[in-house]
Amino acid sequence: MITLTHYLVLSALLFGLGLYAVLTRRNSVAMLMGIELMLNAANINLVAFNKYAAPGAMQGQIFALIVITIAACEAAVGLALILAAYRRFETTYVDELDTMKG
Amino acid sequence: MVGEALAFYLLAAITLASGIVVVTSPNLVHSAVALVPALLGVTGLYILLNAEFLAGVQVLIYAGGITVLILFVIMLTEGATGLRVPQRNEQGPIGAAVAGAAAAVLIAVATRTPWAHGAGVLPSYTPGAIGESFLGPNLLLFEGTSVVLLVTLVGAILIARKED
Secondary structure (H helix, E strand, O other): OOOOHHHHHHHHHHHHHHHHHHHHHHHHHHHHHHHHHHHHHHHHHHHHHHOOOOOOOOOOOOOHHHHHHHHHHHHHHHHHHHHHHHHHOOOOOOOOOOOOOO | HHHHHHHHHHHHHHHHHHHHHHOHHHHHHHHHHHHHHHHHHHHHHHHHHHOHHHHHHHHHHHHHHHHHHHHHHHHHHHHHOOOOOOOOOOOHHHHHHHHHHHHHHHHHHHHHOOOOOOOOOOOOHHHHHHHHHOOOOOOOHHHHHHOOOOOOOOHHHHHOOOOO
């Protein structure tokens, strides 16, 4: 029998993977992929809570839809920023983009 | 019920295995391509959770749109796969410890909390219920999101445009 806890544990593991990518990757595109994994983990939680904790309301799925939309916006703007930085500094590695470091 | 458990564990294994490839592969293109099965695994979980509309949106936007966008940017910026340079910084052990600790805390909280079970049942046709909710009680949210999309469209074009 699959319960709410199963989904919560799975999403915690997926969130950990995404966090690991954000903390250890040098390439900004790879960090963005980690952020996408973390957003997906949050979405699994929202939809699972919708089904198991509040099945009468649709708010969990509505909120997950909004999160997907904002994730698409974030990816578009983030990748545009990466492209602009690459054109200016010829690198996408975040530890080489240190112009503002004191 | 056995079928549901089987499907859940299969989808969870697909999602986590491809997630591990995404975060560890030294080849950026492999990472981006491994993102597709990870997102499709999440799609399967949505179907298990009776969120069919969300599953369709996930395939369209994530597996179809965002992955292609990421692949495009990798091709435009790296010229190759990023294999010639190290892909990880020197904080690997600390990062692993922090991520592991965060996941452990979340799992501990999730397994120890007695989650309440609310009243009511899911509507049998969720896309209809979502549409009615978006054009009813959540109209402001809907319109706000469309403004955000418009601003993103303009902003992304403006940022990525060549300076002259």
